[in-house]
Amino acid sequence: MIRRIQVDWDVEGNPTISMTQSYFAWRELCRLRNVQMEATASRMEVCTLCHGDGIVQSDEYGWMNCICVVMDRLREKKAALAPYRGMVRKNTFNGFRPWGSQESRKLLAEIKKHLKAWTIWPDRWVTLIGEVGTGKSHLLEAAANEIGPMALYISAFDLEAHIYKAVRSDYLGQLILTMETAPVLLYDDMGSEHGSEFVNDTVQAIFMSRYQRPLEYPTVVATNLDEESVRNIQPRMADRILDRSIADVFPLKGIVSWRANGPTETR
Numbered sequence: 001m002i003r004r005i006q007v008d009w010d011v012e013g014n015p016t017i018s019m020t021q022s023y024f025a026w027r028e029l030c031r032l033r034n035v036q037m038e039a040t041a042s043r044m045e046v047c048t049l050c051h052g053d054g055i056v057q058s059d060e061y062g063w064m065n066c067i068c069v070v071m072d073r074l075r076e077k078k079a080a081l082a083p084y085r086g087m088v089r090k091n092t093f094n095g096f097r098p099w100g101s102q103e104s105r106k107l108l109a110e111i112k113k114h115l116k117a118w119t120i121w122p123d124r125w126v127t128l129i130g131e132v133g134t135g136k137s138h139l140l141e142a143a144a145n146e147i148g149p150m151a152l153y154i155s156a157f158d159l160e161a162h163i164y165k166a167v168r169s170d171y172l173g174q175l176i177l178t179m180e181t182a183p184v185l186l187y188d189d190m191g192s193e194h195g196s197e198f199v200n201d202t203v204q205a206i207f208m209s210r211y212q213r214p215l216e217y218p219t220v221v222a223t224n225l226d227e228e229s230v231r232n233i234q235p236r237m238a239d240r241i242l243d244r245s246i247a248d249v250f251p252l253k254g255i256v257s258w259r260a261n262g263p264t265e266t267r
């Protein structure tokens with residue numbers, strides 16, 4: 001499939017090329033050519049692919065940031081996100097086996113397929129709305145494991161704890177910037193946080209910033225609240241994550257908890 005990376009040209013003809021999309025493009029090119037990304041990035045002082053320009057053109061994706069630049073960014077993001085990485089279980093898409101009624105299985109299979117494809121080329125936001133035990137965390141963890149270090153999986157509860165800690169230790173600005181610019185954010189359990197006004201404002205600021213550049217900062221949100229509750233409790237968040245022009249919204253309706261169906265998931 002031919003995909004084009006978003007490029008904005010300034011008045012002097014200098015391009016700003018999406019770094020996140022460049023990363024996913026290189027990842028796919030290397031996968032198709034069966035080579036490691038690390039091995040493709042030049043170890044020479046001057047990159048042999050871009051000769052130091054930092055950008056290259058490809059048939060498949062058009063203009064893209066060179067892999068030398070992309071790998072630098074990857075290292076930088078790996079370090080920046082490390083303090084916020086929670087424990088992600090080894091859940092995979094293959095290990096996600098839809099359960100329940102025929103309709104339930106169909107819906108779960110559809111969401112799994114959608115999210116799996118999304119991890120290859122995340123050009124939209126995804127919002128999963130469903131009660132506890134409907135498999136949302138498994139799917140987010142599978143996405144995190146599939147994408148690797150460019151993705152940050154964090155629960156609302158953990159982000160809240162990080163925010164309080166950052167306030168106490170005076171690095172809130174740094175935390176906000178890191179969350180705003182995480183290449184891929186997988187935000188689980190929205191609604192499980194205690195939700196003081198301060199925390200809500202901080203989280204909303206993060207999402208507002210990402211929302212302004214949705215292609216550069218693809219985001220998945222999972223919430224236990226139903227759509228109406230999201231709108232009532234966190235109206236400004238609702239305006240972002242339920243905006244169908246940028247987000248694919250999946251209500252997990254009619255899914256009974258996997259807990260009621262025996263061990264269908266690896267927990």
Ligand SMILES: [Zn+2]
Nearest residue numbers: 047050066068
């Ligand atoms: Zn290069």
